[in-house]
Amino acid sequence: MLTQGPVIGQFESALAxxxxxxxxxxxxxxxxxxxxxxxAAGVGTGDEVITSPITFVASANCAVxxxxxxxxxxxxxxxxxxxxxxxxxxxxxxxKAVIPVHFAGQSADxxxxxxxxxxxxxxYRHKIYIIEDACHAIGSFYHGKRxxxxxxxxxxxxxxxxxxxxxxxxxxxxxxNDGSLGKKLRRLRxxxxxxxxxxxxxxxxxxxxxxxxxxxxxxxxxxEQVGLGYNYRITDIQCALGLSQLRKLDSFRSRRREIVTxxxxxxxxxxxxQIPREASGCDSNFHLYVLLFxxxxxxxNRARFMHELRAKGIQTQVHYIPVHLHSFYRRQxxxxxxxxxxxxxxxxxxxxxxLFPAMSDSDVQRVVDEILNLIKxx
Numbered sequence: 001m002l003t004q005g006p007v008i009g010q011f012e013s014a015l016a017x018x019x020x021x022x023x024x025x026x027x028x029x030x031x032x033x034x035x036x037x038x039x040a041a042g043v044g045t046g047d048e049v050i051t052s053p054i055t056f057v058a059s060a061n062c063a064v065x066x067x068x069x070x071x072x073x074x075x076x077x078x079x080x081x082x083x084x085x086x087x088x089x090x091x092x093x094x095x096k097a098v099i100p101v102h103f104a105g106q107s108a109d110x111x112x113x114x115x116x117x118x119x120x121x122x123x124y125r126h127k128i129y130i131i132e133d134a135c136h137a138i139g140s141f142y143h144g145k146r147x148x149x150x151x152x153x154x155x156x157x158x159x160x161x162x163x164x165x166x167x168x169x170x171x172x173x174x175x176x177n178d179g180s181l182g183k184k185l186r187r188l189r190x191x192x193x194x195x196x197x198x199x200x201x202x203x204x205x206x207x208x209x210x211x212x213x214x215x216x217x218x219x220x221x222x223x224e225q226v227g228l229g230y231n232y233r234i235t236d237i238q239c240a241l242g243l244s245q246l247r248k249l250d251s252f253r254s255r256r257r258e259i260v261t262x263x264x265x266x267x268x269x270x271x272x273x274q275i276p277r278e279a280s281g282c283d284s285n286f287h288l289y290v291l292l293f294x295x296x297x298x299x300x301n302r303a304r305f306m307h308e309l310r311a312k313g314i315q316t317q318v319h320y321i322p323v324h325l326h327s328f329y330r331r332q333x334x335x336x337x338x339x340x341x342x343x344x345x346x347x348x349x350x351x352x353x354x355l356f357p358a359m360s361d362s363d364v365q366r367v368v369d370e371i372l373n374l375i376k377x378x
Contacts, residue, residue, distance in 0.1 A: 001236045011239035012173070014246055019138075019148030021156070021175045023182035026239060027189050030135045030159030030172030032232035034062035037155045037174050038097060040184040041129035043068050047096035051133070052082035053322040053343040055101040059133045060323050068096065069333060072324045074340040079279045080104065080290070083342075084112035091120045097129040104319070105287035106278060107142035108132075110152035135159035136287035138166065139253040143281045148175045155181060160238075165252055165285055166245035168238040192229030200224050255357040256286045259364050263289055263353070266368040272297045272375060274349075288319055292349040298375055302351065305374065312370045317352045 001007070008026055015024040027033045043049060049063035053072040060070040073086035082100050091098070098117055100108040110132070117128050130153040134140075137147040138158050148156050155178075160171035174185050187194055197218040200206040206224065207216040260276075267273050274292040278284055295302050306316050322343045324335035337344060354367055 003235050004233060005236035007236040007239045007243070008234060011168075011242045011246075014243055015148075015158075015173055016175070018246065018249075019146045019156075019175055021149050022177045023179065023185075024173050024175050025182060025185040025189065026168075026171065026173045026234045026242075027232040028172075028234045029170050029232075030157055030161065031058040031062070032189070032230070033157045033159075033172035033174045034058055034099075034131070034133065035065050036185050036188040036230070036232060037131045037157055038062045038066045038068070039188055040174075040181050041097050041131065041154065043096045043129075046094065048092060048094040049097045049099060050087055050090050050095060051099040051323075052101040052103065053324045053340045054080055054103055054320055054346060055133065055323060056135075056320060057323055057326065059099055059101050060329070062099075063097070064332075069094075070323075070329070071095075072322075072335065072340055072343075074342045075103075075346065076109075077342045077346065078277050079106055079282075080346055081106060081108040081279075082113075084109055084116050087113060088116045088120075091116065091128075093124045093126075095120065095124075095128055097131055099131045099133050101133040101135075102137035102140065102147060103288075104276065104284065104290055105136045105140050106276075106282050106284040107134075107137060107140055107147050109279065110142055114152040129154045132156040135161075135164065135172070137285060138164070139249050139285040141283035150175055150177050154178060160242055160245075165256075165287060166242065166249050168234065168242040168245070171234050171238050171242065187227060188229045189232035190229060191231060192225045192227040193223050194226055195223045199226055201226060252357045253285045255359075256355060259355055259359055260286045260289060262361075262364050263355075263368065266372070267291060270375070286355060288352045289355040290319060290350050290352050292346070293351055294349065300374075306351070308374055309370060314354060314367055314370055316354070318347070318350060319352050320347075322347050 012024040012026050043066040045067035047068040048071050049068050050071045050073050051059045063070045071090050073090045076083045080103050100113050121128050132153045134147050134156050140147040156175040158173050160168040206222050264275050267275050272294045324339050329335045
C-alpha cells in the first residue's frame with residue numbers, strides 16, 4: 001500500500017519502542033506535528049506559548065497557527081538551548097504551553113524546565129503543557145533516558161526531514177505517554193474523523209439493531225467527524241523508508257560522534273573559535289556542529305568567510321536567524337533587537353560546518369585544513 005496502511009503503525013511502534021514511550025503518532029511533517037501538539041494541548045486565542053529564539057520558525061509558528069502569542073525566552077550562552085531561568089522570567093497567567101528546543105541535538109535542561117512549569121501551574125492554577133521540540137534530537141540522551149521518552153514533558157515532537165538523522169522524505173511524529181493526547185493527535189491528523197464507536201455522537205446515524213439480536217452495533221460504513229482536523233497523514237511508503245532508516249540510526253549517531261571528536265581536537269586550542277559544549281547529563285546525537293567565530297579578531301566577516309569556504313567546495317550555514325528578528329514577528333508581535341541578548345550575540349558568531357555520517361576521514365580533515373588555513377591567512 002502506498003498511502004494509508006499497516007506500515008504506518010509498524011513505524012510508530014518501532015519509534016515508540018526506540019524512545020521508550022507509550023505512543024508515537026506519525027505525521028506528514030514536524031511542522032504539522034508541532035501544530036497538532038499545540039491543538040491537542042488546547043492552545044488558542046489569548047494564550048501565550050514560550051519557546052526559544054534559536055530555532056527554525058516552525059517552533060513559534062505552531063503557536064501562531066492556533067491564534068496564540070509566541071513569547072521568546074533567551075538561551076543559555078554555554079549550550080545555546082532555552083534557559084529555564086529565562087522561562088521563569090517570561091511565564092505568566094496566560095502561558096498555555098512551553099516549547100523547549102533541543103538545539104543541534106543536545107537536550108535542553110528539561111528537569112529544570114519542568115520544575116519551573118510545575119511551580120507556575122501551582123501559582124496560576126491551570127495546566128501548562130510542555131512540548132519538547134526534539135526535531136534535532138532523535139538518538140540523543142538526557143540523564144540516561146532517550147530524548148522522546150517524555151519523562152519531563154507532555155509531548156515530544158521529532159522530524160524526519162531529509163537533513164535529519166533519519167528521514168521519511170518529509171515527516172514527523174509526536175510522542176506522548178498520555179493516551180488521551182495520543183487519541184486527540186490521531187484525530188487531528190485525519191480531518192478530526194474517528195471510526196471508534198465510543199466516540200460517536202450522532203447515534204441515529206451511527207447505530208442500527210443487528211440482524212441477529214437486538215443490540216445496537218455500529219454501521220460498518222460509518223465514520224464521524226467529531227472536531228476540526230487536518231490532512232496531516234503520512235504514507236505507508238514513507239514509513240517503510242523510516243523503518244529502514246531507524247535500523248541505521250545508532251550507526252549514524254556513532255559516526256557523527258567520531259567526526260565531532262576530530263573537530264573538537266582540531267579547533268579547541270584556537271583563541272578565535274569556540275567549540276560546542278555538552279552540558280552535564282546530556283549525550284547529544286550532534287545533529288549540527290556549530291562553531292562560534294570571533295570574526296572581528298580573525299579580520300574577515302562571516303559572509304566572506306563562507307564564500308571563501310564555498311570556493312573550496314565546503315558548504316556552511318547559519319543556524320539560525322533568531323526568530324524574533326524575522327520581519328513577520330517584528331511586525332506582528334513587536335519583537336526586536338535587544339529582546340534576547342544571548343541569542344543575538346550567538347547569532348553574530350555562529351557557523352555550522354559539514355557533519356554527516358557519509359563523510360570520510362579525509363573529508364573531515366579537508367574541512368579542518370581549509371578552516372585553519374583561512375584563519376591563518378587573515
